[in-house]
Amino acid sequence: MRLTIGNNTSETEQTKSFAKWLLDLGEGNIGDTDDLEVTIDIPEDLLIKNSVDPLSSLIDFVYPYLLQLYKNQYYFAERAILAPTNEVIHEINEKLLALFPGEEVEYLSSDSICHTDQAKNPSHANLYSPDVLNGLKISGLPNHRLILKVGVPVMLLHNIDQQNGLCNGTRLRITKLAKRVIEAEIISGGNIGTKTYIPRIT
Template sequence: MCFIKPDDDVADLLRKTKLIIWDEAPMNHKHAFEALDRTMKDIFKCEITFGRKVMVFGDDFRQILPVVPNGSRREIVNASITSSYIWSSCKVLMLTKNMRLTVGANASDIEEIKAFANWLLELGEGKIGGSDDCEVVIDIPEDLLIKCSEDPMSDLIDFVYPSLLQLYKDKDYFAERAILAPTNEVVQEINERLLASFPGDEVEYLSSDSICQTDQAKNQAHARLYSPDVLNGLKISGLPNHRLVLKVGVPVMLLRIIDQQNGLCNGTRLRITKLYRRIIEAEIISGGNIGTRTFIPRISLTPSDKRIPIKFQ
């Protein structure tokens, strides 16, 4: 992250600002906070942290810490805001009531929801299964277990998506359901199984890769070393797979911010309504634009993974 000297308009806006909220703070590198701190001190000519402006760092420290490529545990912890000189000026405030789980729930379900939330919280804090830093045995509640089965994944899909063929046209059906998976390989397997359950013909979309114009001579030399089959088989962070198969009616989720004003943001859920050769028509089923029809075109993406010796888009 690079900070530049703000112009007069930005500086004037900062002077009028009473409160600054920084979301997902634990996931950001401490250098980002320290750079902003130095910038604010320069603007307001004040040596107090953030130039005396009130800062609110939001989010959960149980989530992933700042990503340090090939970094050790010590380097990752050292990159966290808790290792910054700013942390000594912070006051920790903790939420005590889970509003998201209880608002809108039936009175008979609130206690059960609270019990599950408390169990999940203790699991995340390492209070279940002992204090050993190595492998521990954790007892999963009976109601969360898939009993002995020949095909547990199929049982999981049937549990989360019951009566799929009868209800797949209902947009609320998919808006209320999701399956979380630990790895992209498991995600791919679940997607393939679910896709096979939908009626209709499959439509295949393949990526169209080209060498970036920057540093072209170097990239062309690398391109001669790797066949298209090898490049198309790469699973790169921040880049979709080479082959995408869809059907009309299937739910999808955006991984990029396309049009924030119209609700097309990272994490927005949609249901496919039509599949064209170069564009996809879908209906938004989550957020504040539910029911809106939109078009998703092809998008040029360049991976930022430095482990890949060749740049392509």
């Protein structure tokens, strides 16, 4: 995890303190061991105390004033939510997407079975129906159904154009949504502010 230290002295001290706590936690220097169980005191400012809807509280904490600032290219570049599982990420993404104004645009992956495979094994067509295949959610493979709105941040999962900064992990902010192409602005890396077009990829 990288921590950016700003010019503000108070902010710098807070960041250094958090960095030290995080390193100590990772190295196992925090907490008392008792029968292989460890109790760790987490600083109060890192706790989410809303037990009714903790994800909404987390979103409000990480993305304050979202509706006023979501068009600012630096707003999302400085913020991210990390989660332990893809299921949690999908839930956060759905809640966050609902907060954005505008109309949703749905993009679907190709959902037909290759005809050459059907000729070799006709039973595979019944065994692996498009409904089953479209329901799979596998790490590293995009979901069948992608819903976006103008203004939302996205992250590339594959290298598309390394020379122009479109690499795995590059973050972008959607500026236009067309039927077969997405216009976006790069918000991370060396090409911040550059507009780019992402076509439908086979």
